[in-house]
Amino acid sequence: MTKFFKYQGTGNDFVMIDNREGGFDDSIKNVEFLCHRRFGIGADGLILIENADGFDFKMRYFNADGKEGSMCGNGGRCAVKFASDLGIFEKQATFIAVDGPHHATVDQGEVSLGMIDVEEIFDETNGYFLNTGSPHLVIFEEDLDNLDVKTKGAAIRYSDYWVGKGGVNVNFVQIIDHENIKVRTYERGVEDETYSCGTGVTAAAIASSEKKGLSQKLNIQTLGGKLGVSFQRGQKFSEILLNGPAIFVFEGEVL
Ligand SMILES: N[C@H](CCC[C@H](N)C(=O)O)C(=O)O
CATH class of the missing domain: 3.10.310.10 (Diaminopimelate Epimerase; Chain A, domain 1)
Known part of the structure; x- marks a missing residue:
C-alpha cells in the first residue's frame, strides 16, 4: 500500500508522496496509473518529497503521462505546503528541484516560491x-x-x-x-x-x-x-x- 496526499494550487492538482524513506515505485506505468482520473487517484502530476543533503527536502516532479519532468511552479508551492504539514520546516524552506535550489515561505495556505532566474526571452x-x-x-x-x-x-x-x-x-x-x-x-x-x-x-x-x-x-x-x-x-x-x-x-x- 502506498500512502498519498492530494494537494492543489489554483486547480493544478498533485498526488504527493513522502518518499524520504524510499521504496516508491516511480516507473512510468505506476505514476501514470496514480495520476489517471478514471483508473487512479487523478492529478495533473505526482510529486515525491525526498531527503537531500544541505536542503530541507528534494522535490521530484512527474507529469500525468508518468514521465519525470522539468520544474513545476504550482507543484513546487504544493510540495512546500506538504513538507510544512509534515513538520519538515517551520515557515521558510530551501529545497532542491530539477532546475536547482529554491527558497520558499509559507503563510497559512499561501506559499511564495522563488523561481530560477530567466536569462532571455x-x-x-x-x-x-x-x-x-x-x-x-x-x-x-x-x-x-x-x-x-x-x-x-x-x-x-x-x-x-x-x-x-x-x-x-x-x-x-x-x-x-x-x-x-x-x-x-x-x-x-x-x-x-x-x-x-x-x-x-x-x-x-x-x-x-x-x-x-x-x-x-x-x-x-x-x-x-x-x-x-x-x-x-x-x-x-x-x-x-x-x-x-x-x-x-x-x-x-x-x-
Ligand atoms: N504545472 C506546472 C508545469 C509542469 C511542467 C510540465 N507540464 C512540462 O513542462 O512538462 C507548473 O505549475 O509550473
Missing part, C-alpha cells in the same frame, strides 16, 4: 519563448474566454518545430490592465489544458512586462484562481516570486 513566429524551469511559449490574445485552448495548444505543441525541441507548454495571455492579466495554459505532459500552470504564469508575467510594458508585479487570473508574480529586471530576470494558495484536499492509501 526569445521571439518566435507565433509568440515569445522563455524557460522558467519549464519551457513556455507565451501568445497574446484578445479574447481568452472564447478560445479553444486544447486544440490550438496541441497544434502548436505537436508541430514539428516544437516536437523537435522536446515539446513546449503553450500559454495564452489576455491583458486586462497594467497590473492584471488572464492566462490559460495547454500543458505538455498532461496534454490538455490545466486549470493553472505556475511556471506558465511566471513566463506570461515576464513576457507581459517586458514586451507589453506592464508592471513587474502582476496579478494573474487562471481558470483555477489567482496567482501573483513579481520580479526584478537587470542583466537577466531575477528575484522571481510566484505567490498563491496551496491547499491540502484529501489523503488515502492506494495499491
Whole structure:
C-alpha cells in the first residue's frame, strides 16, 4: 500500500508522496496509473518529497503521462505546503528541484516560491519563448474566454518545430490592465489544458512586462484562481516570486 496526499494550487492538482524513506515505485506505468482520473487517484502530476543533503527536502516532479519532468511552479508551492504539514520546516524552506535550489515561505495556505532566474526571452513566429524551469511559449490574445485552448495548444505543441525541441507548454495571455492579466495554459505532459500552470504564469508575467510594458508585479487570473508574480529586471530576470494558495484536499492509501 502506498500512502498519498492530494494537494492543489489554483486547480493544478498533485498526488504527493513522502518518499524520504524510499521504496516508491516511480516507473512510468505506476505514476501514470496514480495520476489517471478514471483508473487512479487523478492529478495533473505526482510529486515525491525526498531527503537531500544541505536542503530541507528534494522535490521530484512527474507529469500525468508518468514521465519525470522539468520544474513545476504550482507543484513546487504544493510540495512546500506538504513538507510544512509534515513538520519538515517551520515557515521558510530551501529545497532542491530539477532546475536547482529554491527558497520558499509559507503563510497559512499561501506559499511564495522563488523561481530560477530567466536569462532571455526569445521571439518566435507565433509568440515569445522563455524557460522558467519549464519551457513556455507565451501568445497574446484578445479574447481568452472564447478560445479553444486544447486544440490550438496541441497544434502548436505537436508541430514539428516544437516536437523537435522536446515539446513546449503553450500559454495564452489576455491583458486586462497594467497590473492584471488572464492566462490559460495547454500543458505538455498532461496534454490538455490545466486549470493553472505556475511556471506558465511566471513566463506570461515576464513576457507581459517586458514586451507589453506592464508592471513587474502582476496579478494573474487562471481558470483555477489567482496567482501573483513579481520580479526584478537587470542583466537577466531575477528575484522571481510566484505567490498563491496551496491547499491540502484529501489523503488515502492506494495499491
Ligand atoms: N504545472 C506546472 C508545469 C509542469 C511542467 C510540465 N507540464 C512540462 O513542462 O512538462 C507548473 O505549475 O509550473
